[in-house]
Amino acid sequence: MAKKPVVLRPFKAPRYSFGKLRVCKRCGQFTALSEERCLHCGRAALVSVEERAVSLAGRRMTVSLLIVALLTAAAVYFAADSLQRALCALGGLALLAALFAAQRKARPAENLRALDELLGRNIAAVKEGLEINRQEAVSVLRENDTLAYEKLREIAVLLRGDRVARQRVALLHGFRLRKDMDLEMEQLLLRDFEPLLAEYIGEVARLRRDLIKDRTLRYVQRYEAQILEMKDGSAILAAVAGAAVRMKRYALLYSGFISRYAHSLPRDRFLRLHQLISAYPHESWNGLDIRVQEIREAKYRWDPDFGQAQP
Amino acid sequence: MISYVILGITFLYTVTQILRYFLRGRKPVAREEIDGRLLASLNGGDSTHG
Numbered sequence: 286m287a288k289k290p291v292v293l294r295p296f297k298a299p300r301y302s303f304g305k306l307r308v309c310k311r312c313g314q315f316t317a318l319s320e321e322r323c324l325h326c327g328r329a330a331l332v333s334v335e336e337r338a339v340s341l342a343g344r345r346m347t348v349s350l351l352i353v354a355l356l357t358a359a360a361v362y363f364a365a366d367s368l369q370r371a372l373c374a375l376g377g378l379a380l381l382a383a384l385f386a387a388q389r390k391a392r393p394a395e396n397l398r399a400l401d402e403l404l405g406r407n408i409a410a411v412k413e414g415l416e417i418n419r420q421e422a423v424s425v426l427r428e429n430d431t432l433a434y435e436k437l438r439e440i441a442v443l444l445r446g447d448r449v450a451r452q453r454v455a456l457l458h459g460f461r462l463r464k465d466m467d468l469e470m471e472q473l474l475l476r477d478f479e480p481l482l483a484e485y486i487g488e489v490a491r492l493r494r495d496l497i498k499d500r501t502l503r504y505v506q507r508y509e510a511q512i513l514e515m516k517d518g519s520a521i522l523a524a525v526a527g528a529a530v531r532m533k534r535y536a537l538l539y540s541g542f543i544s545r546y547a548h549s550l551p552r553d554r555f556l557r558l559h560q561l562i563s564a565y566p567h568e569s570w571n572g573l574d575i576r577v578q579e580i581r582e583a584k585y586r587w588d589p590d591f592g593q594a595q596p
Numbered sequence: 597m598i599s600y601v602i603l604g605i606t607f608l609y610t611v612t613q614i615l616r617y618f619l620r621g622r623k624p625v626a627r628e629e630i631d632g633r634l635l636a637s638l639n640g641g642d643s644t645h646g
Contacts, residue, residue: 356606364599391617394624
């Protein structure tokens with residue numbers, strides 16, 4: 286299948302997942318998509334959940350102040366004489382001032398508590414909103430797969446299960462990936478083996494080595510046998526091994542895996558591995574150093590960049 | 597007399613509110629906690645809201 290060149294809009298995941306969530310002030314529908322209007326009622330009344338929580342906390346505090354003000358007014362109204370009236374007014378005002386000061390101090394903590402309550406009380410509505418978002422993304426899949434991917438990418442900030450990840454991997458499979466794209470890796474890892482994901486890992490390992498981290502390396506190691514059975518399986522594994530040698534920690538942790546594909550590493554990756562082992566000859570390389578020495582002797586004996594490695 | 601009773605109620609109500617803010621402020625909810633609970637609830641984790 287010919288891969289399609291695409292331009293994906295830049296995407297930055299928020300620090301906290303609830304930063305992606307918005308709620309409609311009119312109908313209470315939750316959404317993770319960046320639409321201007323609510324998908325349910327069609328009104329432009331979407332606000333972030335944090336804004337909503339701030340407004341709820343503020344409303345609650347205003348109600349408390351109003352209760353104190355009303356009770357003070359009642360006390361003043363029922364006062365028998367002007368002395369009583371003045372005392373009640375002064376007392377009420379002092380209480381109002383004390384409550385106002387306490388509220389100002391407690392506001393940041395109350396805002397967060399209101400957010401926690403808002404999400405906790407409406408978790409079923411949040412789930413329902415995200416499911417509607419997912420269906421919306423799937424519904425545009427045929428006409429515009431790029432848009433569908435962008436929508437799924439937004440939903441995936443909150444829904445981290447295999448279902449959304451699998452759909453994203455399937456869509457990514459149809460795209461021609463580029464180095465300058467906002468590529469993701471760890472967020473797309475699935476629980477079980479998926480050949481499309483393995484292919485994607487291979488492409489990422491070639492384009493963006495920095496995205497290949499612990500979880501990806503563990504995934505590749507776990508499904509190494511299945512990947513080897515794929516058409517370009519060994520090339521995928523060699524690309525991943527090449528990405529792993531960028532850090533000493535990975536080279537040490539996955540020395541067995543790297544050792545198995547060291548002979549297929551491109552020259553620059555093999556040189557990197559060779560330099561790493563030469564710089565730390567006393568680390569426990571678990572046989573990787575001997576294997577590298579053998580390959581160096583066989584393939585790069587006359588290459589001036591490869592000095593004498595210390596096995 | 598009734599106005600003092602009402603003022604007393606106002607006082608008690610205000611003190612309760614201030615005490616509540618104070619106690620809640622001693623054990624504030626962190627953004628990380630909210631985030632963790634939300635993700636756990638949405639993705640079938642053990643941690644639940646409430």
